[in-house]
Amino acid sequence: MNSSIVVEDLYFAYNKGEEVLKGISLVFDERSTAIIGQNGAGKTTFAKLLKGLLKPDSGSISIKGIDTRNTTAAGLSRHIGLIFQNPNDQIFKSNVLDEVMFGPLNIMKEEKRARDLALGALEKVGLENELEQNPYDLTLSQRKLIAIASVLAMDTEIVIFDEPTIAQDHRGKEMIKGIIRELVGMGKLVLTIMHDMDFVAETFERTIVFSQGQVALDGSTREVFTREQLLKEAGLERPHVTRLGAKLGCSHTFLTAEEFVSFAKKCDHRGR
Amino acid sequence: MKKIIVDNLKYRYPSAQELALKGISLEIEKGQFIGVIGPNGAGKSTLCQALVGLVPHFYHGAYGGSVVVDGLEVLKSEISALALKVGLVFQNPFTQVTGAKLTVYDEVAFGLENMGLDRAEMIERIDRALTLLDIYRYKDRNPFDLSGGQMQRLAIASIIAMKPQIIVLDEPTSQLDPQGSEEVFKAVDKLKSEGMTLVMVEHKIEKIAEYADKVALLSGGELVDFDRPIRVFSRPDLERYGVAAPVYTRICRDLKIKDEKTGLYPITLEGAVAAVGSLE
Numbered sequence: 001m002n003s004s005i006v007v008e009d010l011y012f013a014y015n016k017g018e019e020v021l022k023g024i025s026l027v028f029d030e031r032s033t034a035i036i037g038q039n040g041a042g043k044t045t046f047a048k049l050l051k052g053l054l055k056p057d058s059g060s061i062s063i064k065g066i067d068t069r070n071t072t073a074a075g076l077s078r079h080i081g082l083i084f085q086n087p088n089d090q091i092f093k094s095n096v097l098d099e100v101m102f103g104p105l106n107i108m109k110e111e112k113r114a115r116d117l118a119l120g121a122l123e124k125v126g127l128e129n130e131l132e133q134n135p136y137d138l139t140l141s142q143r144k145l146i147a148i149a150s151v152l153a154m155d156t157e158i159v160i161f162d163e164p165t166i167a168q169d170h171r172g173k174e175m176i177k178g179i180i181r182e183l184v185g186m187g188k189l190v191l192t193i194m195h196d197m198d199f200v201a202e203t204f205e206r207t208i209v210f211s212q213g214q215v216a217l218d219g220s221t222r223e224v225f226t227r228e229q230l231l232k233e234a235g236l237e238r239p240h241v242t243r244l245g246a247k248l249g250c251s252h253t254f255l256t257a258e259e260f261v262s263f264a265k266k267c268d269h270r271g272r
Numbered sequence: 273m274k275k276i277i278v279d280n281l282k283y284r285y286p287s288a289q290e291l292a293l294k295g296i297s298l299e300i301e302k303g304q305f306i307g308v309i310g311p312n313g314a315g316k317s318t319l320c321q322a323l324v325g326l327v328p329h330f331y332h333g334a335y336g337g338s339v340v341v342d343g344l345e346v347l348k349s350e351i352s353a354l355a356l357k358v359g360l361v362f363q364n365p366f367t368q369v370t371g372a373k374l375t376v377y378d379e380v381a382f383g384l385e386n387m388g389l390d391r392a393e394m395i396e397r398i399d400r401a402l403t404l405l406d407i408y409r410y411k412d413r414n415p416f417d418l419s420g421g422q423m424q425r426l427a428i429a430s431i432i433a434m435k436p437q438i439i440v441l442d443e444p445t446s447q448l449d450p451q452g453s454e455e456v457f458k459a460v461d462k463l464k465s466e467g468m469t470l471v472m473v474e475h476k477i478e479k480i481a482e483y484a485d486k487v488a489l490l491s492g493g494e495l496v497d498f499d500r501p502i503r504v505f506s507r508p509d510l511e512r513y514g515v516a517a518p519v520y521t522r523i524c525r526d527l528k529i530k531d532e533k534t535g536l537y538p539i540t541l542e543g544a545v546a547a548v549g550s551l552e
Contacts, residue, residue: 038449039421086364
């Protein structure tokens with residue numbers, strides 16, 4: 001098992017006495033993983049701690065064997081890339097290509113290699129024709145794609161997406177789903193913070209539920225979406241197709257529309 | 273009573289070659305909730321900006337046709353006059369929160385102070401808006417210490433407190449958790465029942481199917497359709513416009529199960545349950 005990230009009894013507070021994370025222990029393996037939970041549950045804070053932007057108050061985080069307390073975010077940047085929730089927090093160059101080349105150049109990739117990596121990443125997100133544009137002349141959804149490309153271009157072994165589908169339309173979501181699957185296929189460790197339960201059900205093998213700074217549930221995505229009551233207590237809903245199956249009294253937990261349709265075709269259902 | 277009349281609206285941004293809106297015409301009645309859908313680049317946000325007057329007063333550019341909001345023609349009205357009639361919740365809450373106020377409570381008060389309301393009325397409006405969006409408990413926090421979702425609810429609360437007759441919301445739930453999204457739709461539904469007119473750009477198709485009175489489908493700057501959700505989501509060519517139908521509609525279409533009464537594919541959970549019947 002590839003345990004690139006090991007988190008042990010992690011505590012963190014921005015203000016003394018107001019703990020945001022309370023005793024998180026997790027090991028991340030090769031399974032693509034979604035982290036879900038209410039706004040304010042501590043998901044983004046957790047991502048920033050993994051990236052080394054914040055340091056644990058107690059407990060520890062090990063990234064590829066490196067204790068994040070003993071290094072800087074820059075020191076971890078070869079191993080772990082984080083795509084911020086708000087792309088405006090990430091973007092600062094005045095043209096798209098420079099923005100995406102910035103990361104690879106900073107981890108000492110030579111200029112030509114950095115440019116190739118940036119162009120490859122921009123093609124993946126469909127922005128290969130916007131190289132000279134100022135990111136702030138583009139839409140929010142395009143800026144989010146630039147932020148994704150910037151991290152892809154770093155070619156890190158660990159990639160964390162914080163709400164990658166914000167402002168994306170159907171086509172954009174399908175593209176991001178494809179990118180995540182490709183990264184997983186390449187053997188990278190992909191963690192994604194998400195509110196879109198349909199996307200989670202369709203894309204990730206493992207799902208972790210954060211609630212009030214703690215891990216409330218952790219298991220295969222199907223197992224997690226079977227636990228209706230616990231999800232409700234964590235302020236979450238099940239995917240639309242899961243709810244449809246449950247409402248129809250079916251004991252199976254459906255994760256995709258295709259699964260449902262194939263199951264229904266096998267059943268002799270009334271109401272046709 | 274017509275609250276919004278858009279007549280052959282054409283608009284091009286100053287630095288652009290192509291029109292962002294290519295002759296949009298639609299009429300919205302008082303108390304209706306209109307969902308605006310379409311792929312990115314369809315002109316949805318531009319239409320929102322045109323309803324509140326930022327197009328053309330702030331962005332300038334080439335403008336043709338007309339938009340009349342509650343009797344005021346946008347082109348001939350000051351933004352300050354329009355702001356009393358129609359409020360806009362931006363797509364990105366970081367763009368909306370002023371940064372001039374140190375607490376959530378004062379942030380909501382900011383717009384009301386500019387309206388010159390008396391103190392008692394301001395307090396009543398702020399309390400109601402914060403409660404409606406379930407962020408009252410954060411009232412003493414700095415807005416920039418909130419999570420993305422909490423900040424988005426603050427942006428909505430700031431507009432609701434100003435009690436415009438029309439609220440335009442540009443993807444207001446994109447950063448919210450499922451419960452937060454549901455709360456926003458419930459809040460919108462409540463405001464609608466109080467007679468407010470609402471226009472919302474949204475990619476959460478299942479929610480639009482459940483709550484909207486009508487849906488405007490935009491593509492390439494044109495209005496492709498403007499009809500009841502069940503009609504728009506039943507279009508066999510919907511995906512061609514970059515929009516996926518609600519999952520319930522896609523499932524029922526694959527199973528060839530239509531709603532008996534309407535002869536159309538269901539668009540909501542309840543509709544799908546009634547049409548499918550049982551699975552065993």
